[in-house]
Amino acid sequence: MTKPKRKPLELIVFFALSSGLSLIFNANVAAQSTSIEVTDAPVFQFNWFQAIVLGMVQGLTEFLPISSTAHLKVVPVALGWGDPGVSFTAVIQLGSIAAVLWYFWSDLTEITGGMVKAIRTSDYKSHDFRLAVGIALGTLPIVFFGLLLKLLVPDLDSSPLRSVGAIAIASIVMALLLALSEKLGTHKRDFGQLTLQDGVLMGFAQSLALIPGVSRSGSTITAGLFMNLERATAARFSFLLGIPAITLAGLVEFKEVLAVGFSGDVLFPVMIGVISSAVFSYLAIAWLIRYLQSQDTWIFVWYRLGFGVLILGSLLLNFN
Numbered sequence: 132m133t134k135p136k137r138k139p140l141e142l143i144v145f146f147a148l149s150s151g152l153s154l155i156f157n158a159n160v161a162a163q164s165t166s167i168e169v170t171d172a173p174v175f176q177f178n179w180f181q182a183i184v185l186g187m188v189q190g191l192t193e194f195l196p197i198s199s200t201a202h203l204k205v206v207p208v209a210l211g212w213g214d215p216g217v218s219f220t221a222v223i224q225l226g227s228i229a230a231v232l233w234y235f236w237s238d239l240t241e242i243t244g245g246m247v248k249a250i251r252t253s254d255y256k257s258h259d260f261r262l263a264v265g266i267a268l269g270t271l272p273i274v275f276f277g278l279l280l281k282l283l284v285p286d287l288d289s290s291p292l293r294s295v296g297a298i299a300i301a302s303i304v305m306a307l308l309l310a311l312s313e314k315l316g317t318h319k320r321d322f323g324q325l326t327l328q329d330g331v332l333m334g335f336a337q338s339l340a341l342i343p344g345v346s347r348s349g350s351t352i353t354a355g356l357f358m359n360l361e362r363a364t365a366a367r368f369s370f371l372l373g374i375p376a377i378t379l380a381g382l383v384e385f386k387e388v389l390a391v392g393f394s395g396d397v398l399f400p401v402m403i404g405v406i407s408s409a410v411f412s413y414l415a416i417a418w419l420i421r422y423l424q425s426q427d428t429w430i431f432v433w434y435r436l437g438f439g440v441l442i443l444g445s446l447l448l449n450f451n
Contacts, residue, residue: 177215183404186403187411266371312353351373
């Protein structure tokens, strides 16, 4: 098998984006604290254009292995808009949920139908049954550790774990792990060779995404590559595995937003953000799976390294 060729132009574009964000962030960070004070009320102070941009950031970064949490924290701060916080992120995440359900609807119906048939015929070795059980078991770790994190760190939105510095470090560490998985993995196992163990192991990797900056898709795709899955297979299974986790997290946060309530004058930009998130999430899923069928993940390794290093550099410059 020939190794996928890297495209220098794409690397330059990604580095330019990362550098631009870092330079803008460096200009704004002195004027505002990197630890934004967050209140309990979901105060959305974004206009329709900002909502489109934030929805685009959410949609593109939720499924690319570069961390939506990191970019939704850094991009608006870099642009001088402030940290949108968990509440706004939770609302526009509903668009990503809709997109992944839409894209994988045929897979979901096939797996569900196959699981029901397997139960009726006691065919517990069928591929669909193993996939369904693997996804179910793989969801348990992030649910368990998510509840544990809420108990131990009730104010996660303003905790040191969500600081820009911590996010930058997480981005660098995950870049190195992704690079290692590219070097060590054989990338030969296809979708038909997925096992129950794959679901459990990727489920534990998925729970690492509770640390802001790690990236849910990044951690699971990296785990898949370590387990010798094909790149496109690792991405596809990562998205299927993430459906319950993303849906549960989005609904829990959205329920809290509804409990507090928000005024009608912010409903329009919120809806714009959700639609933008849905459109760009769908495009990101389709592009990544197609891209990984013929390319490697080094573009994301370099991007994450550049993103993390330049942010840390910006922070260090402001401390001097």
